Amino acid sequence: MNASPATAPLAGPQSHSASLSYSGGGPASRRIVVGYGFWIFLLSDIIMFSALFATYAVLSGQTAGGPAGHDLFELRHVGAETLCLLFSSYSCGLGALALERRRMSAFYINFALTFVLGAAFLGLELGEFAGLTARGAGPSRSAFLSAFFSLVGLHGAHVTAGLLWLCFMVAQVAARGPRDFVRRRLLCFSLFWHALDIIWVALLTLVYLMGAR
Amino acid sequence: MMQETAAAEPESTRSAQSADEGAPPGSIVTYTVGLVFALLLTGASFIVSQTDLLWAPGVPAGLAVLAIAQMGVHLVFFLHISTGADNTNNVVALAFGLLIVTLIVSGSLWIMAHLNTNMVPMSAILEMHR
Numbered sequence: 001m002n003a004s005p006a007t008a009p010l011a012g013p014q015s016h017s018a019s020l021s022y023s024g025g026g027p028a029s030r031r032i033v034v035g036y037g038f039w040i041f042l043l044s045d046i047i048m049f050s051a052l053f054a055t056y057a058v059l060s061g062q063t064a065g066g067p068a069g070h071d072l073f074e075l076r077h078v079g080a081e082t083l084c085l086l087f088s089s090y091s092c093g094l095g096a097l098a099l100e101r102r103r104m105s106a107f108y109i110n111f112a113l114t115f116v117l118g119a120a121f122l123g124l125e126l127g128e129f130a131g132l133t134a135r136g137a138g139p140s141r142s143a144f145l146s147a148f149f150s151l152v153g154l155h156g157a158h159v160t161a162g163l164l165w166l167c168f169m170v171a172q173v174a175a176r177g178p179r180d181f182v183r184r185r186l187l188c189f190s191l192f193w194h195a196l197d198i199i200w201v202a203l204l205t206l207v208y209l210m211g212a213r
Numbered sequence: 214m215m216q217e218t219a220a221a222e223p224e225s226t227r228s229a230q231s232a233d234e235g236a237p238p239g240s241i242v243t244y245t246v247g248l249v250f251a252l253l254l255t256g257a258s259f260i261v262s263q264t265d266l267l268w269a270p271g272v273p274a275g276l277a278v279l280a281i282a283q284m285g286v287h288l289v290f291f292l293h294i295s296t297g298a299d300n301t302n303n304v305v306a307l308a309f310g311l312l313i314v315t316l317i318v319s320g321s322l323w324i325m326a327h328l329n330t331n332m333v334p335m336s337a338i339l340e341m342h343r
Contacts, residue, residue, distance in 0.1 A: 039306060
C-alpha cells in the first residue's frame with residue numbers, strides 16, 4: 001500500500017476501495033479466484049479422505065484371523081504405482097505450463113504421457129485388487145480389508161474420474177484452443193491431479209509402508 | 214495523496230492482472246526440483262521401512278516425518294502454495310483444512326483407543342442376558 005493510513009484523509013469516496021485492496025493490487029484476477037474456489041473443494045475432499053484414513057487406522061489390526069498387511073502387500077508393486085503417479089503429476093505440470101506458453105505439441109505430448117501413466121497406475125491397482133480377491137482377501141474378509149478397499153478404492157475412483165476429466169480437457173483444448181476459460185479449467189484439473197498425488201503419499205506411508213513391516 | 218493512489222491503482226491492477234493471466238507460477242525448473250525432492254523422499258521412505266537403518270520403534274515416526282516433508286514438497290513445487298500476497302487466502306484455507314483433518318484423525322484414534330475401557334465387559338453382558 002502506498003499511502004500510510006496515518007496520513008490518509010478520512011472517509012472519502014475512495015476509502016472503501018482502498019480498504020479492500022490491502023494486498024496492494026485491487027481485486028484479484030479471475031484465475032486466482034477460480035483457483036481459490038477449487039482449492040477449497042480440494043481441501044474438503046482431503047477432509048473426506050481423512051475420515052477414511054482414521055477408519056483405516058482404527059481397523060488396521062482387526063484382521064478377524066485373516067491375512068494382515070505384511071502377508072498381502074508387495075512393495076515392489078507399490079513402488080511401481082508410486083513412480084507412475086509421481087511422473088504423471090510431473091508431466092501434467094509440464095503440460096499445463098506448455099499450454100500457458102502456447103506450445104501445443106508439448107502440451108499434447110505431456111498430457112498423453114499423463115494419461116498413459118495414470119492408466120498404468122490404475123491398471124496396477126486393479127491388478128492388485130483382483131489378486132487380493134482371488135486369494136480370498138476381498139473386502140468382505142475382515143474389517144481391516146473393508147477399510148483397506150474403501151480407502152485405496154476411493155483414491156482409485158478419484159484417479160478414474162481424473163482420467164475422464166483429462167480426456168475432456170484435451171478435447172476442449174483441441175476444439176476451443178488455449179483461451180482463458182479453457183486454461184482456468186486446466187488449472188483446476190492440474191490442481192486436482194497434484195492433490196491426488198498428495199493423498200497417495202499419505203496412503204503409501206500409512207497403508208503400505210507401515211502395514212508391510 | 215489519497216486521490217493519487219486511487220488514480221494510480223487501476224493501472225497497477227491491470228498490469229498485475231495481465232501478468233498473472235499470462236504467466237502462471239512455476240516453471241520447468243520448479244517442477245523438476247519438486248520431482249527430484251519427491252523421488253528422494255519416496256526412496257528414503259522405502260529404505261527406512263525396509264531396512265533397519267533406523268531404530269525399530271522410531272520407524273513409524275521417521276516415515277511420518279518423511280511423508281509430511283513430501284506433502285510439503287508437493288504443495289510448494291506442484292500446487293504453488295507460497296507466502297506471496299495473492300496466496301494468503303489459500304494458505305489460510307489450508308491451515309483450516311489441516312485443523313479439521315487433525316481433529317478427525319487424532320480424535321477418532323483417541324476415542325477408539327479408549328473405547329474398551331468405558332464398555333461393559335463381554336462377560337457381564339452375557340451374564341445380563343442369562
